[in-house]
Amino acid sequence: MGMIAYAVPAAAFIGVLLFFMGLSGFFAPSASSVEERMRAYAGPQETQKKKEKKKKAQRRELDPFATLSSDVEDKRFEARVQRSLARADLKLRVSEYYYIRIGLAFGLFLVVGIFRGFLPMGLVAGVIGYFLPRLWVGRRTGARLSAFNKQLPDTISLLSNSLLAGSSFLQSGELVSRESQPPISIEFGRVVREVNLGLGMEEALANMVRRIRSDDLDLMVTAINIQQQVGGNLAEILDTIAFTIRERVKIKGDINTLTAQGRYSGYLVAFLPVAIMLALQMINPDFMSPLFNETIGRILLGVGGVMMAVGFFMIRKITDIEV
Structure with a gap:
């Protein structure tokens, strides 16, 4: 029990620290585009390499997570993630983006799983928190593409x-x-x-x-x-x-008008059963308890969830007409 008493505040501190380290990169003034292009076109000169090594050493002294930052940014997926951030017009390094994701996952896990006492739901909340920034980046990219x-x-x-x-x-x-x-x-x-x-x-x-x-x-x-x-x-x-x-x-625009009913039918198929289940759980928990506590109820939940997901994606596929 004593270890848990120290582990929870430590995990909370790490999660909050990572989250705000990522946000600091989002709100901090970034280098100008001209300077970024000049660095990109400077070429693999020896003096440029020495300067980069010196900057990394200085950053490692100031930033206790500089090693993690360098490791993340040196991987193959770094270019792909950086392109995604550029499409969303976000002035973030890849490491800062993952600081935010990990910090948010820690925070939601602690709030739901530790402080509220629901450990399984805390794990689910942590996973949701980890993927929420990715969904936000995707929506921001889509909105920017639509405006363009x-x-x-x-x-x-x-x-x-x-x-x-x-x-x-x-x-x-x-x-x-x-x-x-x-x-x-x-x-x-x-x-x-x-x-x-x-x-x-x-x-x-x-x-x-x-x-x-x-x-x-x-x-x-x-x-x-x-x-x-x-x-x-x-x-x-x-x-x-x-x-x-x-x-x-x-x-x-004409196609979107004609397929609007089908798209909203897909949302109805996916979310109406979930809304009804939550309403019944709030009104009469005893009536819904066999669905969560008994084996046959859990099997039915899994089968129903899979069928709803299949129906939703099939409707989306039918109404997604390429022009």
Whole structure:
């Protein structure tokens, strides 16, 4: 009992510390994009390596978790996670992102499992807390992609009009970064900075496609790259692409309207039985106790949960129509 009395506060301290270390990276002012690009293009010079080693040594003295930070960032999945954070426009290192996930998992486990005395539910809460930031990053990425796609047709028209006025494509990109709203202004601003730092236009646009992963943007960039290789009227090409994207958006809106009933039926199939079960548990716990305490009840719960999940994903698959 004495060990538990010390272990719980220690675990709480570690969880809170990790959580706030991750948040500090989110709210702290990050290095400018120009400095980041300069470091990326500096190349594997010996002086650069020495500077990096010195910085790591200093950070290890200041940060007791610097070893964990370096280990996490050196793994293969680091680039994939960093791309996910970049798509969500989050100024976080991979280690800071995992500090938040681990700290939140610790915190929910302690609150639900230790302090409230429900250890199994505490484990479930800890798992949920670990994956909550990932879900939030996914939703933020989806919202940013949706906003980007909505802005793209007007942006393409702006590029076309600027080209017709005699501006170069780079000057047109600068105009978009100044006159448009985020997130599209941010992305075109990055393209302009990359080109000004010496990167080719084709590669800078490819980087934007990797960050955004939009089919409409990929179509625009492909057309621009082909025009730069074989020639042609880029303004006219962009006008055609803008018209195509607007028609695609219109068709998607019509499909979403027609499939709305099916999508909400899927949510009803998945969540209505859970809501009824929770309501009955609150109204009459004795009536629901065999479902949780007896073997046959647990089997029925598992089978019902699997069937609801299968039904939900089948309905989602049917209503998810690609355009």
